[in-house]
Amino acid sequence: MDRKAPDLDGLYRDTVLDHYRSPRGRAEIPDPDVVNSGVNPLCGDEVEVALKIAGGSISKARVHGRGCSISVASGSMMAELVAGMHSAEAGKLAETFRKMMHGEEPPAGMDIGDLEALKGVRNFPVRIKCAMLPWTTLVDALRMHGEGRARGEVPTTTETGGENA
Ligand code: ZN
Numbered sequence: 001m002d003r004k005a006p007d008l009d010g011l012y013r014d015t016v017l018d019h020y021r022s023p024r025g026r027a028e029i030p031d032p033d034v035v036n037s038g039v040n041p042l043c044g045d046e047v048e049v050a051l052k053i054a055g056g057s058i059s060k061a062r063v064h065g066r067g068c069s070i071s072v073a074s075g076s077m078m079a080e081l082v083a084g085m086h087s088a089e090a091g092k093l094a095e096t097f098r099k100m101m102h103g104e105e106p107p108a109g110m111d112i113g114d115l116e117a118l119k120g121v122r123n124f125p126v127r128i129k130c131a132m133l134p135w136t137t138l139v140d141a142l143r144m145h146g147e148g149r150a151r152g153e154v155p156t157t158t159e160t161g162g163e164n165a
């Protein structure tokens with residue numbers, strides 16, 4: 001597994017490594033409304049997203065990622081950005097990020113926070129899945145919540161126990 005960042009420009013690389021080393025949004029959420037996990041088998045990245053949703057807005061977001069610097073940093077940036085956002089807005093941001101990974105510029109005036117630092121990942125197509133993993137997991141979590149489902153598991157992960165400690 002390649003845990004190194006691709007050869008991004010200096011300033012961007014520092015931002016990515018800062019999120020990788022001190023990921024945001026790790027605090028446990030008691031009684032989350034939806035939990036979803038995702039894997040990127042190409043790289044070995046794993047992520048779990050837990051959300052507290054109130055009145056259609058993400059009041060709390062917990063993102064716990066393991067894997068390469070790109071996937072962990074992207075999840076950390078996402079946790080920072082989506083907390084407090086309306087779920088439709090978060091979905092729009094996910095779509096903007098996906099398009100950015102495929103060469104499109106974000107709409108003028110849209111705040112993409114530190115995601116700017118991941119722009120260079122689009123020059124490394126094999127790593128785009130790493131950057132997208134937290135976002136696709138988030139979008140699925142929001143869809144699940146909209147469908148009234150609370151917990152999703154991708155078939156390749158094993159259940160690690162949902163019992164109360
Ligand atoms: Zn990765």
